[in-house]
Amino acid sequence: MERLIKDREIGYLDPDIWDLLWAFFKRGKSFTYSSCSGRITVIDADYPWSRRGSAVVFKNHLGITEEDLTGVLSKGALHRLWLVVQGPILHVYTKDMGEAWEILRIARLAGFKHSGIMTVNSKGVLVELRTGIKLTHLLKGEETEDPEVRPLVKLANEVLTRGKEKMEMLRIQVESSVRNDPVKLGQNPKG
Amino acid sequence: MERLIKDREIGYLDPDIWDLLWAFFKRGKSFTYSSCSGRITVIDADYPWSRRGSAVVFKNHLGITEEDLTGVLSKGALHRLWLVVQGPILHVYTKDMGEAWEILRIARLAGFKHSGIMTVNSKGVLVELRTGIKLTHLLKGEETEDPEVRPLVKLANEVLTRGKEKMEMLRIQVESSVRNDPVKLGQNPKG
Numbered sequence: 001m002e003r004l005i006k007d008r009e010i011g012y013l014d015p016d017i018w019d020l021l022w023a024f025f026k027r028g029k030s031f032t033y034s035s036c037s038g039r040i041t042v043i044d045a046d047y048p049w050s051r052r053g054s055a056v057v058f059k060n061h062l063g064i065t066e067e068d069l070t071g072v073l074s075k076g077a078l079h080r081l082w083l084v085v086q087g088p089i090l091h092v093y094t095k096d097m098g099e100a101w102e103i104l105r106i107a108r109l110a111g112f113k114h115s116g117i118m119t120v121n122s123k124g125v126l127v128e129l130r131t132g133i134k135l136t137h138l139l140k141g142e143e144t145e146d147p148e149v150r151p152l153v154k155l156a157n158e159v160l161t162r163g164k165e166k167m168e169m170l171r172i173q174v175e176s177s178v179r180n181d182p183v184k185l186g187q188n189p190k191g
Numbered sequence: 192m193e194r195l196i197k198d199r200e201i202g203y204l205d206p207d208i209w210d211l212l213w214a215f216f217k218r219g220k221s222f223t224y225s226s227c228s229g230r231i232t233v234i235d236a237d238y239p240w241s242r243r244g245s246a247v248v249f250k251n252h253l254g255i256t257e258e259d260l261t262g263v264l265s266k267g268a269l270h271r272l273w274l275v276v277q278g279p280i281l282h283v284y285t286k287d288m289g290e291a292w293e294i295l296r297i298a299r300l301a302g303f304k305h306s307g308i309m310t311v312n313s314k315g316v317l318v319e320l321r322t323g324i325k326l327t328h329l330l331k332g333e334e335t336e337d338p339e340v341r342p343l344v345k346l347a348n349e350v351l352t353r354g355k356e357k358m359e360m361l362r363i364q365v366e367s368s369v370r371n372d373p374v375k376l377g378q379n380p381k382g
Binding site (some may be wrong): 132138143144150 | 346
Protein backbone atom coordinates (compact mmCIF):
# COMPACT_ATOMS: atom_id res chain seq x y z
CA MET A 1 0.00 0.00 0.00
CA GLU A 2 2.90 2.35 0.76
CA ARG A 3 4.35 1.67 -2.68
CA LEU A 4 1.00 2.39 -4.32
CA ILE A 5 0.57 5.68 -2.46
CA LYS A 6 4.12 6.71 -3.37
CA ASP A 7 3.54 5.74 -7.03
CA ARG A 8 0.47 7.97 -7.07
CA GLU A 9 2.42 10.89 -5.62
CA ILE A 10 5.23 10.54 -8.16
CA GLY A 11 2.72 10.27 -11.00
CA TYR A 12 3.57 6.70 -12.01
CA LEU A 13 -0.07 5.61 -11.86
CA ASP A 14 -2.50 5.91 -14.75
CA PRO A 15 -4.74 8.86 -13.89
CA ASP A 16 -7.97 6.84 -13.64
CA ILE A 17 -6.93 3.54 -12.07
CA TRP A 18 -6.58 4.35 -8.34
CA ASP A 19 -10.05 3.22 -7.18
CA LEU A 20 -9.70 -0.15 -8.89
CA LEU A 21 -6.23 -0.86 -7.50
CA TRP A 22 -7.30 0.15 -4.01
CA ALA A 23 -10.27 -2.22 -4.18
CA PHE A 24 -7.88 -5.16 -4.67
CA PHE A 25 -5.80 -4.15 -1.64
CA LYS A 26 -8.97 -4.13 0.47
CA ARG A 27 -9.33 -7.90 -0.09
CA GLY A 28 -6.38 -8.43 2.25
CA LYS A 29 -4.78 -11.33 0.33
CA SER A 30 -4.15 -9.48 -2.95
CA PHE A 31 -2.06 -6.57 -4.14
CA THR A 32 -1.67 -5.07 -7.59
CA TYR A 33 1.50 -4.68 -9.59
CA SER A 34 2.18 -2.87 -12.89
CA SER A 35 -1.30 -2.25 -14.27
CA CYS A 36 -2.77 -0.15 -17.06
CA SER A 37 -6.22 1.44 -17.27
CA GLY A 38 -6.23 1.18 -21.05
CA ARG A 39 -4.65 3.57 -23.52
CA ILE A 40 -4.28 4.77 -27.08
CA THR A 41 -0.82 4.61 -28.65
CA VAL A 42 0.65 5.18 -32.07
CA ILE A 43 3.62 2.90 -32.64
CA ASP A 44 6.34 3.07 -35.27
CA ALA A 45 7.28 -0.60 -35.75
CA ASP A 46 7.18 -3.52 -38.17
CA TYR A 47 4.31 -5.01 -36.15
CA PRO A 48 2.17 -3.73 -33.28
CA TRP A 49 3.69 -6.35 -30.94
CA SER A 50 7.33 -5.68 -31.96
CA ARG A 51 9.76 -4.44 -29.35
CA ARG A 52 13.01 -4.35 -31.30
CA GLY A 53 13.47 -1.06 -33.16
CA SER A 54 9.98 0.12 -32.30
CA ALA A 55 9.04 3.54 -30.95
CA VAL A 56 5.91 4.83 -29.22
CA VAL A 57 5.25 8.16 -30.98
CA PHE A 58 1.98 8.92 -29.17
CA LYS A 59 0.51 7.72 -25.88
CA ASN A 60 -2.53 8.85 -23.92
CA HIS A 61 -4.72 7.10 -21.35
CA LEU A 62 -7.67 9.48 -21.76
CA GLY A 63 -8.12 9.91 -25.52
CA ILE A 64 -6.80 11.20 -28.83
CA THR A 65 -7.78 14.24 -30.92
CA GLU A 66 -7.76 14.77 -34.68
CA GLU A 67 -4.89 17.22 -34.17
CA ASP A 68 -2.89 14.57 -32.29
CA LEU A 69 -3.27 12.03 -35.08
CA THR A 70 -2.67 14.51 -37.90
CA GLY A 71 0.48 15.67 -36.13
CA VAL A 72 1.78 12.15 -35.73
CA LEU A 73 1.06 11.25 -39.36
CA SER A 74 2.84 14.36 -40.66
CA LYS A 75 6.11 13.25 -39.10
CA GLY A 76 6.42 10.07 -41.16
CA ALA A 77 7.74 6.74 -39.89
CA LEU A 78 10.81 4.51 -39.98
CA HIS A 79 8.76 1.31 -40.20
CA ARG A 80 4.97 1.15 -40.22
CA LEU A 81 2.66 3.33 -38.15
CA TRP A 82 0.07 1.50 -36.02
CA LEU A 83 -2.89 2.85 -34.12
CA VAL A 84 -3.13 0.63 -31.05
CA VAL A 85 -5.90 0.82 -28.47
CA GLN A 86 -5.42 -1.50 -25.51
CA GLY A 87 -8.08 -2.27 -22.93
CA PRO A 88 -7.20 -2.42 -19.23
CA ILE A 89 -4.55 -4.93 -18.08
CA LEU A 90 -4.15 -5.68 -14.38
CA HIS A 91 -1.42 -7.63 -12.62
CA VAL A 92 -2.48 -8.94 -9.25
CA TYR A 93 -0.30 -10.85 -6.79
CA THR A 94 -2.19 -13.13 -4.42
CA LYS A 95 -1.09 -14.79 -1.20
CA ASP A 96 -2.07 -18.31 -2.31
CA MET A 97 -3.69 -20.32 -5.11
CA GLY A 98 -7.14 -20.15 -3.50
CA GLU A 99 -7.12 -16.35 -3.67
CA ALA A 100 -5.77 -16.52 -7.24
CA TRP A 101 -8.74 -18.65 -8.38
CA GLU A 102 -11.08 -16.26 -6.59
CA ILE A 103 -9.55 -13.25 -8.39
CA LEU A 104 -9.95 -15.07 -11.71
CA ARG A 105 -13.60 -15.83 -10.92
CA ILE A 106 -14.32 -12.19 -10.05
CA ALA A 107 -12.48 -10.94 -13.14
CA ARG A 108 -14.50 -13.18 -15.45
CA LEU A 109 -17.74 -11.89 -13.90
CA ALA A 110 -16.62 -8.42 -15.06
CA GLY A 111 -15.81 -9.64 -18.59
CA PHE A 112 -12.03 -10.03 -18.20
CA LYS A 113 -12.13 -13.24 -20.21
CA HIS A 114 -8.47 -13.43 -21.17
CA SER A 115 -7.22 -13.79 -17.64
CA GLY A 116 -4.93 -16.42 -16.20
CA ILE A 117 -2.30 -17.35 -13.64
CA MET A 118 1.11 -16.46 -15.02
CA THR A 119 3.69 -17.59 -12.48
CA VAL A 120 4.53 -18.08 -8.81
CA ASN A 121 7.47 -16.25 -7.28
CA SER A 122 8.61 -14.72 -3.99
CA LYS A 123 5.91 -12.01 -4.26
CA GLY A 124 3.10 -14.57 -4.53
CA VAL A 125 0.91 -15.96 -7.31
CA LEU A 126 0.79 -13.58 -10.28
CA VAL A 127 -2.60 -13.26 -11.98
CA GLU A 128 -3.00 -11.28 -15.20
CA LEU A 129 -6.44 -9.83 -15.95
CA ARG A 130 -7.28 -8.88 -19.54
CA THR A 131 -10.34 -8.17 -21.64
CA GLY A 132 -10.60 -8.98 -25.35
CA ILE A 133 -10.62 -5.24 -26.12
CA LYS A 134 -7.84 -4.39 -28.53
CA LEU A 135 -7.45 -2.47 -31.75
CA THR A 136 -4.31 -2.74 -33.90
CA HIS A 137 -4.98 -0.72 -37.04
CA LEU A 138 -2.39 -0.08 -39.75
CA LEU A 139 -2.16 3.69 -40.21
CA LYS A 140 0.68 3.85 -42.69
CA GLY A 141 2.50 1.05 -44.50
CA GLU A 142 4.96 0.82 -47.36
CA GLU A 143 2.35 1.22 -50.06
CA THR A 144 -0.61 2.89 -48.37
CA GLU A 145 -2.03 6.36 -48.75
CA ASP A 146 -2.62 8.53 -45.70
CA PRO A 147 -5.72 7.37 -43.78
CA GLU A 148 -8.86 9.37 -43.00
CA VAL A 149 -8.23 10.85 -39.58
CA ARG A 150 -11.75 11.66 -38.37
CA PRO A 151 -13.34 8.18 -38.32
CA LEU A 152 -10.20 6.63 -36.82
CA VAL A 153 -10.04 9.14 -33.97
CA LYS A 154 -13.72 8.52 -33.26
CA LEU A 155 -13.17 4.75 -33.30
CA ALA A 156 -10.07 4.85 -31.09
CA ASN A 157 -11.82 6.94 -28.43
CA GLU A 158 -14.88 4.67 -28.60
CA VAL A 159 -12.75 1.54 -28.07
CA LEU A 160 -10.90 3.22 -25.20
CA THR A 161 -14.27 4.00 -23.58
CA ARG A 162 -15.37 0.34 -23.90
CA GLY A 163 -12.21 -0.56 -21.98
CA LYS A 164 -12.83 1.99 -19.22
CA GLU A 165 -16.36 0.62 -18.84
CA LYS A 166 -14.94 -2.87 -18.26
CA MET A 167 -12.51 -1.43 -15.73
CA GLU A 168 -15.43 0.10 -13.84
CA MET A 169 -17.28 -3.23 -13.94
CA LEU A 170 -14.21 -4.89 -12.45
CA ARG A 171 -14.02 -2.31 -9.67
CA ILE A 172 -17.66 -2.94 -8.79
CA GLN A 173 -17.13 -6.72 -8.73
CA VAL A 174 -13.98 -6.49 -6.58
CA GLU A 175 -15.60 -4.09 -4.09
CA SER A 176 -18.67 -6.29 -3.88
CA SER A 177 -16.45 -9.32 -3.22
CA VAL A 178 -14.91 -7.55 -0.21
CA ARG A 179 -18.32 -6.77 1.27
CA ASN A 180 -19.63 -10.30 0.69
CA ASP A 181 -16.57 -12.25 1.80
CA PRO A 182 -17.84 -14.70 4.48
CA VAL A 183 -14.31 -15.25 5.82
CA LYS A 184 -13.93 -11.53 6.47
CA LEU A 185 -17.31 -11.41 8.17
CA GLY A 186 -16.33 -14.36 10.35
CA GLN A 187 -13.08 -12.71 11.35
CA ASN A 188 -14.92 -9.68 12.62
CA PRO A 189 -18.31 -10.86 13.87
CA LYS A 190 -19.12 -7.49 15.46
CA GLY A 191 -18.35 -5.58 12.26
CA MET B 192 -5.37 -39.56 -28.64
CA GLU B 193 -8.38 -41.40 -30.07
CA ARG B 194 -10.35 -38.15 -30.06
CA LEU B 195 -7.55 -36.31 -31.83
CA ILE B 196 -7.26 -38.99 -34.53
CA LYS B 197 -11.04 -38.96 -35.03
CA ASP B 198 -11.05 -35.13 -35.22
CA ARG B 199 -8.42 -35.30 -37.93
CA GLU B 200 -10.46 -37.82 -39.91
CA ILE B 201 -13.63 -35.73 -39.69
CA GLY B 202 -11.73 -32.59 -40.70
CA TYR B 203 -12.22 -30.70 -37.43
CA LEU B 204 -8.50 -29.98 -37.10
CA ASP B 205 -6.78 -26.98 -38.61
CA PRO B 206 -4.85 -28.32 -41.62
CA ASP B 207 -1.39 -27.48 -40.28
CA ILE B 208 -1.58 -28.16 -36.55
CA TRP B 209 -1.31 -31.96 -36.26
CA ASP B 210 2.45 -32.23 -35.58
CA LEU B 211 2.28 -29.67 -32.77
CA LEU B 212 -0.70 -31.28 -31.05
CA TRP B 213 0.89 -34.72 -31.28
CA ALA B 214 4.07 -33.41 -29.69
CA PHE B 215 2.10 -32.43 -26.56
CA PHE B 216 0.54 -35.89 -26.30
CA LYS B 217 4.03 -37.43 -26.39
CA ARG B 218 4.83 -35.74 -23.07
CA GLY B 219 2.50 -38.21 -21.34
CA LYS B 220 1.01 -35.78 -18.79
CA SER B 221 -0.53 -33.32 -21.29
CA PHE B 222 -3.22 -33.38 -23.95
CA THR B 223 -4.50 -30.62 -26.19
CA TYR B 224 -8.02 -29.31 -26.47
CA SER B 225 -9.62 -26.84 -28.92
CA SER B 226 -6.62 -25.20 -30.55
CA CYS B 227 -6.05 -22.97 -33.56
CA SER B 228 -2.99 -22.73 -35.80
CA GLY B 229 -3.69 -19.08 -36.56
CA ARG B 230 -6.07 -17.68 -39.16
CA ILE B 231 -7.30 -14.71 -41.17
CA THR B 232 -10.94 -13.71 -40.75
CA VAL B 233 -13.13 -10.87 -41.90
CA ILE B 234 -15.78 -10.09 -39.31
CA ASP B 235 -18.97 -8.06 -39.62
CA ALA B 236 -19.43 -6.66 -36.10
CA ASP B 237 -19.38 -3.49 -34.01
CA TYR B 238 -15.98 -4.54 -32.63
CA PRO B 239 -13.52 -7.32 -33.52
CA TRP B 240 -14.14 -8.97 -30.12
CA SER B 241 -17.97 -8.75 -30.29
CA ARG B 242 -19.98 -11.93 -30.28
CA ARG B 243 -23.55 -10.62 -30.27
CA GLY B 244 -24.86 -9.88 -33.75
CA SER B 245 -21.47 -10.52 -35.34
CA ALA B 246 -20.80 -12.68 -38.39
CA VAL B 247 -17.62 -14.22 -39.77
CA VAL B 248 -17.81 -13.45 -43.49
CA PHE B 249 -14.40 -14.91 -44.39
CA LYS B 250 -12.14 -17.44 -42.68
CA ASN B 251 -8.98 -19.17 -43.83
CA HIS B 252 -6.07 -20.76 -41.94
CA LEU B 253 -3.65 -20.64 -44.87
CA GLY B 254 -4.02 -17.15 -46.35
CA ILE B 255 -6.16 -14.61 -48.19
CA THR B 256 -6.07 -13.39 -51.80
CA GLU B 257 -6.92 -10.00 -53.28
CA GLU B 258 -9.98 -11.62 -54.90
CA ASP B 259 -11.13 -12.91 -51.50
CA LEU B 260 -10.93 -9.47 -49.92
CA THR B 261 -12.45 -7.62 -52.88
CA GLY B 262 -15.33 -10.10 -52.88
CA VAL B 263 -15.99 -9.63 -49.18
CA LEU B 264 -15.86 -5.83 -49.46
CA SER B 265 -18.30 -5.78 -52.38
CA LYS B 266 -21.02 -7.40 -50.27
CA GLY B 267 -21.25 -4.57 -47.74
CA ALA B 268 -21.78 -4.98 -44.01
CA LEU B 269 -24.45 -4.68 -41.32
CA HIS B 270 -22.02 -3.24 -38.78
CA ARG B 271 -18.33 -2.62 -39.39
CA LEU B 272 -16.01 -4.88 -41.36
CA TRP B 273 -12.80 -5.97 -39.58
CA LEU B 274 -9.76 -7.73 -40.95
CA VAL B 275 -8.59 -9.93 -38.08
CA VAL B 276 -5.41 -12.00 -38.13
CA GLN B 277 -4.97 -14.18 -35.06
CA GLY B 278 -1.76 -16.02 -34.17
CA PRO B 279 -1.87 -19.60 -32.88
CA ILE B 280 -3.82 -20.34 -29.68
CA LEU B 281 -3.37 -23.66 -27.90
CA HIS B 282 -5.37 -25.15 -25.06
CA VAL B 283 -3.48 -27.79 -23.14
CA TYR B 284 -4.82 -29.86 -20.25
CA THR B 285 -2.18 -31.15 -17.86
CA LYS B 286 -2.36 -33.86 -15.22
CA ASP B 287 -1.09 -31.64 -12.39
CA MET B 288 0.21 -28.14 -11.56
CA GLY B 289 3.83 -29.23 -11.98
CA GLU B 290 3.23 -30.17 -15.59
CA ALA B 291 1.23 -26.95 -16.11
CA TRP B 292 4.20 -24.80 -14.98
CA GLU B 293 6.47 -26.85 -17.24
CA ILE B 294 4.19 -26.28 -20.25
CA LEU B 295 4.18 -22.55 -19.49
CA ARG B 296 7.98 -22.54 -19.28
CA ILE B 297 8.33 -24.32 -22.62
CA ALA B 298 5.72 -22.05 -24.27
CA ARG B 299 7.56 -18.90 -23.16
CA LEU B 300 10.81 -20.26 -24.61
CA ALA B 301 8.98 -20.35 -27.96
CA GLY B 302 7.68 -16.78 -27.60
CA PHE B 303 4.15 -17.60 -26.37
CA LYS B 304 4.31 -14.73 -23.90
CA HIS B 305 0.61 -14.32 -23.25
CA SER B 306 0.15 -17.74 -21.72
CA GLY B 307 -1.41 -18.66 -18.41
CA ILE B 308 -3.30 -21.19 -16.34
CA MET B 309 -7.03 -20.64 -16.87
CA THR B 310 -8.84 -23.09 -14.62
CA VAL B 311 -8.84 -26.53 -13.02
CA ASN B 312 -11.66 -28.98 -13.75
CA SER B 313 -12.32 -32.69 -14.09
CA LYS B 314 -10.16 -32.84 -17.26
CA GLY B 315 -7.12 -31.39 -15.48
CA VAL B 316 -5.34 -28.04 -15.33
CA LEU B 317 -6.19 -25.92 -18.38
CA VAL B 318 -3.28 -23.90 -19.81
CA GLU B 319 -3.82 -21.40 -22.62
CA LEU B 320 -0.85 -20.60 -24.86
CA ARG B 321 -0.90 -17.37 -26.87
CA THR B 322 1.55 -15.14 -28.70
CA GLY B 323 1.17 -11.36 -28.97
CA ILE B 324 0.51 -11.75 -32.71
CA LYS B 325 -2.78 -10.13 -33.61
CA LEU B 326 -4.08 -7.72 -36.20
CA THR B 327 -7.51 -6.06 -35.90
CA HIS B 328 -7.78 -3.60 -38.77
CA LEU B 329 -10.92 -1.60 -39.57
CA LEU B 330 -11.80 -2.33 -43.21
CA LYS B 331 -15.07 -0.45 -43.43
CA GLY B 332 -16.79 1.82 -40.92
CA GLU B 333 -19.70 4.23 -40.97
CA GLU B 334 -17.75 7.05 -42.58
CA THR B 335 -14.79 5.39 -44.28
CA GLU B 336 -14.00 4.94 -47.95
CA ASP B 337 -13.14 1.50 -49.30
CA PRO B 338 -9.59 0.50 -48.32
CA GLU B 339 -6.69 -0.37 -50.62
CA VAL B 340 -6.85 -4.12 -50.99
CA ARG B 341 -3.33 -5.00 -52.12
CA PRO B 342 -1.25 -3.79 -49.14
CA LEU B 343 -3.77 -5.20 -46.66
CA VAL B 344 -3.73 -8.66 -48.25
CA LYS B 345 0.07 -8.61 -48.21
CA LEU B 346 0.09 -7.54 -44.55
CA ALA B 347 -2.51 -10.12 -43.45
CA ASN B 348 -0.57 -12.97 -45.05
CA GLU B 349 2.69 -11.70 -43.57
CA VAL B 350 1.19 -11.58 -40.05
CA LEU B 351 -0.29 -15.07 -40.51
CA THR B 352 3.19 -16.33 -41.47
CA ARG B 353 4.73 -14.79 -38.33
CA GLY B 354 2.17 -16.80 -36.35
CA LYS B 355 2.93 -20.06 -38.14
CA GLU B 356 6.64 -19.50 -37.45
CA LYS B 357 5.91 -19.23 -33.73
CA MET B 358 3.83 -22.40 -33.93
CA GLU B 359 6.81 -24.21 -35.46
CA MET B 360 9.07 -22.86 -32.70
CA LEU B 361 6.66 -24.22 -30.13
CA ARG B 362 6.63 -27.64 -31.81
CA ILE B 363 10.43 -27.74 -31.70
CA GLN B 364 10.49 -26.77 -28.01
CA VAL B 365 7.83 -29.32 -27.03
CA GLU B 366 9.52 -32.15 -28.96
CA SER B 367 12.88 -31.25 -27.46
CA SER B 368 11.31 -31.31 -23.96
CA VAL B 369 10.15 -34.89 -24.55
CA ARG B 370 13.63 -36.03 -25.60
CA ASN B 371 15.30 -34.28 -22.66
CA ASP B 372 12.82 -35.21 -19.93
CA PRO B 373 14.95 -36.88 -17.19
CA VAL B 374 11.85 -38.48 -15.63
CA LYS B 375 11.00 -40.21 -18.90
CA LEU B 376 14.60 -41.38 -19.29
CA GLY B 377 14.51 -42.78 -15.77
CA GLN B 378 11.29 -44.64 -16.43
CA ASN B 379 12.81 -46.45 -19.38
CA PRO B 380 16.50 -46.91 -18.63
CA LYS B 381 17.05 -49.24 -21.58
CA GLY B 382 15.43 -46.88 -24.08
